[in-house]
Amino acid sequence: MKRIYLALGIYSTVFLLVAGFLGLRLHATPDAAWKSWHLQFGLFTAMFLCMVHSLIFVHLLGTGLGIKRAIDEHGLDEAAKRDLYRFKMKSFPPCMGTMVCAIATAVLGGATLNGASPDAHLALATITLLAHVVTVPLVVRQLGENELLLRKIERDVAARAATAGNSPQIAP
Numbered sequence: 001m002k003r004i005y006l007a008l009g010i011y012s013t014v015f016l017l018v019a020g021f022l023g024l025r026l027h028a029t030p031d032a033a034w035k036s037w038h039l040q041f042g043l044f045t046a047m048f049l050c051m052v053h054s055l056i057f058v059h060l061l062g063t064g065l066g067i068k069r070a071i072d073e074h075g076l077d078e079a080a081k082r083d084l085y086r087f088k089m090k091s092f093p094p095c096m097g098t099m100v101c102a103i104a105t106a107v108l109g110g111a112t113l114n115g116a117s118p119d120a121h122l123a124l125a126t127i128t129l130l131a132h133v134v135t136v137p138l139v140v141r142q143l144g145e146n147e148l149l150l151r152k153i154e155r156d157v158a159a160r161a162a163t164a165g166n167s168p169q170i171a172p
Helices: 002-028 032-074 079-113 118-164
Strands: none
């Protein structure tokens, strides 16, 4: 998941930069074609960004549930549950903040289309880009740690099963 999210994070960054370029081009040359391109690509980028960061929520919640079940069912070290909480608390706030910024940027873009000043839209778009660029490496690191914990739990379950003479039963 770490590599997948990193790739999606890079794509999101490129999409944000292209949407920004289209917006600056529109600002320099007010033309209906540039307006349409910026509007469509900006909305796509905001939705894509929200999807990418939502994937982190789903992944960490899902793997966390599986790890907690394995710990409870196999009597493993309870300290791993604290690690799960730490991963979520380091990942969820920046992901949510980036999604809120993307949504607010899209809303302000709509206001700009209806005659509002583009300055607030540009400022929030810049904040969204910066928040995203800061969030991606942080979340990649947390996903890596989550993956290591998941593999450790799988090894512990397999070792317990081997000593008991059973085949390991890991919850999906």
